[in-house]
Amino acid sequence: MNAESVLRPIGGGKFLSGLNRYVFCFVFDSFGRVLVLRRADFMRARPGEWDLPGGGLDDGEAYEIGVRREITEETGLELGKLELVVRKGGEWQDGKHEFSYFRANAVAGEVRLSEEHTEYEWHEPLVAATMVQYKPHLFGLAETSRIAGLKP
Numbered sequence: 001m002n003a004e005s006v007l008r009p010i011g012g013g014k015f016l017s018g019l020n021r022y023v024f025c026f027v028f029d030s031f032g033r034v035l036v037l038r039r040a041d042f043m044r045a046r047p048g049e050w051d052l053p054g055g056g057l058d059d060g061e062a063y064e065i066g067v068r069r070e071i072t073e074e075t076g077l078e079l080g081k082l083e084l085v086v087r088k089g090g091e092w093q094d095g096k097h098e099f100s101y102f103r104a105n106a107v108a109g110e111v112r113l114s115e116e117h118t119e120y121e122w123h124e125p126l127v128a129a130t131m132v133q134y135k136p137h138l139f140g141l142a143e144t145s146r147i148a149g150l151k152p
Contacts, residue, residue: 023067024054026103033122050131067149076112079104
């Protein structure tokens with residue numbers, strides 16, 4: 001099952017009220033590697049899994065502001081120019097969700113993990129794709145690889 005079949009657009013691409021909005025970022029280092037984080041064991045959702053930095057937007061928060069806030073909170077890194085890779089919405093698990101995936105280079109700071117994560121690693125995008133298990137992230141990784149011209 002791929003992310004395309006799991007995430008079904010709602011109402012012809014229009015999102016209804018009660019939408020949970022999430023932002024994630026493919027953070028690249030100067031060697032072209034992607035940052036992945038291991039979720040802490042106490043996390044309610046997906047404990048111990050490798051993940052991308054990001055999370056939920058606050059009510060009314062702009063996407064770009066939210067993704068920068070999440071990356072700073074979770075990693076301590078400062079991002080360069082943000083590029084929207086893909087925005088995908090649909091019904092997923094417990095309701096209506098919208099996932100926005102950005103890519104950016106880390107331009108300042110050193111990784112300093114929040115309590116939500118226990119370790120981090122930098123990997124080539126296709127290696128990172130083998131580590132991350134969350135289906136919406138896999139779709140985002142595939143789009144990032146396609147845009148970058150990488151072949152599986």
